[in-house]
Amino acid sequence: MRLGTRMLQRLPLYLRVLRGMGHEGVRYASGAAIAAALGLDPIVVRKDLARTGVRGTPRLGFPIDRLIPELERLTGADAEMTAVLAGVGKLGSALLCYPGFRRQGLFIAAGFDAAPERCNIILSGTPIFPVGTLTETAQRLGATLGILTVPAERAQRVAEQMVAGGVRALWNFTPAQLEVPDDVLVQREDLAVSLAVLLHRIRERNQ
Amino acid sequence: MRLGTRMLQRLPLYLRVLRGMGHEGVRYASGAAIAAALGLDPIVVRKDLARTGVRGTPRLGFPIDRLIPELERLTGADAEMTAVLAGVGKLGSALLCYPGFRRQGLFIAAGFDAAPERCNIILSGTPIFPVGTLTETAQRLGATLGILTVPAERAQRVAEQMVAGGVRALWNFTPAQLEVPDDVLVQREDLAVSLAVLLHRIRERNQ
Numbered sequence: 001m002r003l004g005t006r007m008l009q010r011l012p013l014y015l016r017v018l019r020g021m022g023h024e025g026v027r028y029a030s031g032a033a034i035a036a037a038l039g040l041d042p043i044v045v046r047k048d049l050a051r052t053g054v055r056g057t058p059r060l061g062f063p064i065d066r067l068i069p070e071l072e073r074l075t076g077a078d079a080e081m082t083a084v085l086a087g088v089g090k091l092g093s094a095l096l097c098y099p100g101f102r103r104q105g106l107f108i109a110a111g112f113d114a115a116p117e118r119c120n121i122i123l124s125g126t127p128i129f130p131v132g133t134l135t136e137t138a139q140r141l142g143a144t145l146g147i148l149t150v151p152a153e154r155a156q157r158v159a160e161q162m163v164a165g166g167v168r169a170l171w172n173f174t175p176a177q178l179e180v181p182d183d184v185l186v187q188r189e190d191l192a193v194s195l196a197v198l199l200h201r202i203r204e205r206n207q
Numbered sequence: 208m209r210l211g212t213r214m215l216q217r218l219p220l221y222l223r224v225l226r227g228m229g230h231e232g233v234r235y236a237s238g239a240a241i242a243a244a245l246g247l248d249p250i251v252v253r254k255d256l257a258r259t260g261v262r263g264t265p266r267l268g269f270p271i272d273r274l275i276p277e278l279e280r281l282t283g284a285d286a287e288m289t290a291v292l293a294g295v296g297k298l299g300s301a302l303l304c305y306p307g308f309r310r311q312g313l314f315i316a317a318g319f320d321a322a323p324e325r326c327n328i329i330l331s332g333t334p335i336f337p338v339g340t341l342t343e344t345a346q347r348l349g350a351t352l353g354i355l356t357v358p359a360e361r362a363q364r365v366a367e368q369m370v371a372g373g374v375r376a377l378w379n380f381t382p383a384q385l386e387v388p389d390d391v392l393v394q395r396e397d398l399a400v401s402l403a404v405l406l407h408r409i410r411e412r413n414q
């Protein structure tokens with residue numbers, strides 16, 4: 001099923017709110033309650049939830065225990081995707097230690113680093129190997145996704161090693177502009193870009 | 208001057224390419240060369256660069272040493288903004304150590320943490336203080352922006368301490384939904400949301 005980007009962006013937020021309600025022992029959630037918790041338009045929320053196929057009960061709302069698995073199915077969290085991560089510095093370690101990815105269906109099977117002192121250890125459950133073994137290990141693990149948290153000047157070379165190892169998509173946290181084959185998907189996560197937007201919004205409001 | 212979000216997002220990319228060219232001794236850059244380096248439409252790039260007021264020279268392109276300061280002015284990097292950061296864990300440390308923010312006009316004047324062993328040290332040039340002193344220190348420093356990299360369950364309380372200290376905008380790296388006064392701007396940086404979009408794009412392409 002093809003979903004719009006905006007809706008896709010809302011799905012993890014719904015899941016977070018519903019899991020929170022579930023932990024508190026709540027069994028039913030109305031579209032209005034979810035919308036209020038997230039500061040979203042209730043009409044949009046109800047439309048999104050209708051896509052799950054789960055029917056709400058009048059006055060009670062949606063049964064949380066049925067809504068969560070259907071939302072997970074929509075986000076694809078029910079089918080695990082294997083990833084490798086290169087660059088176990090501060091940001092790379094932060095990503096490896098982030099517990100939420102696993103719940104979203106992302107399994108980071110291995111990390112890689114150029115510094116010997118960061119290799120051959122287990123970090124937050126993930127083994128870290130020397131970057132020289134990246135291609136071979138990515139292939140062996142059947143990794144689909146490569147996460148790049150290396151210094152910008154190493155990004156192109158590491159991306160090539162990932163692609164040679166069978167990776168079909170790159171999540172690029174470096175500022176480097178990667179040159180990869182057309183069939184390799186690249187998504188950039190650029191804090192400089194976010195910051196520029198934020199600073200402009202602040203200055204505009206102050207005028 | 209009001210700039211569109213898309214254009215704002217492109218400005219730091221232009222600056223990065225132009226600074227790279229400058230470092231290599233290049234003096235003029237054509238709109239087409241910048242567009243090619245970033246994989247953007249040349250028409251869009253030329254339109255954006257026209258907003259700087261810098262005139263290009265036929266066959267040579269734009270003088271890089273004049274284009275960079277005008278682009279910096281447009282992004283607001285010429286007027287420094289003071290920020291405080293709370294939560295000096297892995298992600299917080301990564302942000303404190305990121306050299307690019309300063310060049311964009313963001314000065315992180317102080318960090319705060321709840322763990323005594325992380326306080327009263329200097330990390331990458333930034334002093335780290337106990338979180339109990341946040342409100343007072345933010346006020347003294349004249350901080351406009353607060354960066355939240357604390358655990359989600361502490362985010363609301365820390366946000367309130369920041370707002371009490373005069374912070375007018377929050378850059379929220381936690382999954383928490385913050386309740387703040389209407390005149391406080393909040394920008395979320397949610398990796399779960401980015402990941403959901405990325406995983407869906409990968410799965411769609413594989414179908």
